[in-house]
Amino acid sequence: MTASAQVQERVEALRELLHHHAHRYYVLDEPEIPDAEYDRLFQELQALEERHPELATPDSPTRRVGGAVLDGFAKVRHRVPMLSIRTETDIEASGARNFDTRVRRELGLAASEPPVQYVAELKFDGLAINLRYENGVLVQAATRGDGEIGEDVTQNIRGIGQVPLRLPRDAPAVLEVRGEVYMRRDDFERLNEQQRQKIAAGQKNEKTYVNPRNAAAGAVRQLDPAISRQRPLSFFAYGWGEVTPAEQGGPDFHSHYEALLTLRSWGFPVSARTTLAQGADDLVAFHQAVGEERDRLPFDIDGVVYKVNGFALQKRLGFVTREPRWAVAHKYPAQEQLTTVEAIEVQVGRTGKLTPVAKLAPVFVGGVTVTNATLHNEDEARRKDVRVGDTVIVRRAGDVIPEVVSVVPDKRVQDAPQFTMPRRCPVCGSEAVREEGEADYRCTGGLFCGAQRKQALLHFAQRRAMDIEGLGEKLVDQLVDAGVVKTLPDLYRLGLANLVALERMGDKSAQNLLAGLEQSKATSLPRFLYSLGVRHVGEATARDLARHFGGLDAILDAGVEQLLEVPDVGPVVAESIHTFFAQPHNREVVEQLRAGGVHWEEGAPAVQAPRPLAGQTVVLTGTLPTLSRDEAKDLLEAAGAKVAGSVSKKTSYVVAGAEAGSKLDKARELGIPVLDEDGLRALLAGG
């Protein structure tokens, strides 16, 4: 094989790959590889074509912009093509000099001539939109498409608050404004959190988005404008297309910067970071400064853009195929990279939440080396189907914890097992439970679990709990970090010697803390119960439990059924209390606290009317012959039932009177027992 046949083969392979990935990215909004990977392939092809011009073809990805138009949208032919921007490959700040050198050379400027003036802008990571205004009214919004023909997405763009629908009087008769539709990082995180909740609640057709750009593109190219409107989108203007010419009464601009300022005066958001720059030094400084700010920006950028400011100079520089010679994109380290998963571990948070975390082969993402990435929860880990050995895309943007966004499917290692969430806490071995409708598993060993130590101590010491004077966050950190306190009872074993050995702890504060601990021992049952930090047991529930059972032992041994008899305690709360006290380690801690001197006055169990309907849910519909709706409700609640407003699989009974409507139909459909007023009375009587 000759070298040139090899090169030709490589060129063809690259084109095929790039076509495939461009289609996934631009048309389907479902990229399979990170941008950095795409850019690498793209630049390899570009370099080969530059070295072997005979291999260039007009349909090469290097000659064409973006992707095709999605079915379902009307096509829009752009009056002025929407181009791409060349990327400077040297990502060091000094790479900016390459652009200035090229510009000066092409303009034939001698070294002695003054610096070229540029505009330096952020390169927003969203998607380009052309907004067309006629006589001051937004008439059309279109995506870039292949640069010549885009998609009409006017309905979806109208919903973006930052896009003006009307312009002031001094705007020209025809004005096309170009800019980027993007999603802020916080909006993106919130959207994905909502999506995860929906998935946890069993909504099958929902998905999470891989990054803000992808979420924005999906929202803009959403065929249902109602769904699109629920997606929080933002907009920045950075250019224009067709504009009424000056000789026909249009604006008479001479520079890019001047035009941007005017767009701003007409109500378009132009980034405050857009700056005039004199020569290469300013560009280098801009790249550096923005690079330092990047993590703190509220939105993703993948680089900065430099544009020659003066229109006269721009004209002299002109265009090559798909990009202007007067502009360049200068990138930063990519926020998404490929790496492999070495293990999947489960971490336990301060509050007991279990999070699956992928341990990665170290990879440089968004400017730092990353070795851990979150998989969020069981559903997400399964939906993405991440397995040990997989090649994955990792994303790290801003201060957000790095996450695995997707698996590269054709790199799956055979026989890698699917991930399963452990049913026990990996730190303390207590049961891990996932409550209905929740996305997360939680460790139930709150009093003993090493991961939850600090949280448990802080909660215990709170004023509304055991009220331990002088035990705040700093001291808890110190005590735990020094290994002096592991579980709650250790607090009552502290002596002066342990305390004064701590840094910055004087005799006096140590004495005060010991006194505070001593005082806290005399407490009340509700306070004590609350201080244990049982999930769903707030102060009110603690009080109800104490009143109902009278003493602690009855609570420790109560089954779910008995717990359900406590007013206001529903199935989720009952289950949580029961599971908590079923953990041997938690019970041990409670015993040790009592043995350590924590005490209260116990009462007698409350005498309770019988509650034959505890744990049942009843729906009322229609008019009953003698009981009013409120009376029926009171009777049911007094008997321990919950009265709900709608019928579901969980409904125990439906009580139907005259003119019962759809609730009755629903009950029949689901096979739920239907009672009349007599039936209701029999039920209340326990029969």
Ligand SMILES: NC(=O)c1ccc[n+]([C@@H]2O[C@H](COP(=O)([O-])OP(=O)(O)OC[C@H]3O[C@@H](n4cnc5c(N)ncnc54)[C@H](O)[C@@H]3O)[C@@H](O)[C@H]2O)c1
């Ligand atoms: N992951 C994949 O599979 C895949 C596939 C195709 C393309 N891509 C990515 O798409 C990008 C390249 O495609 P492109 O041609 O759309 O973009 P580009 O890099 O050529 O840049 C042009 C685009 O930059 C945007 N932009 C943001 N701020 C701007 C500003 N201040 N001034 C002017 N333009 C600004 C506009 O949307 C414009 O269309 C790359 O980042 C590439 O990695 C990824």
Ligand SMILES: [Zn+2]
């Ligand atoms: Zn645990």
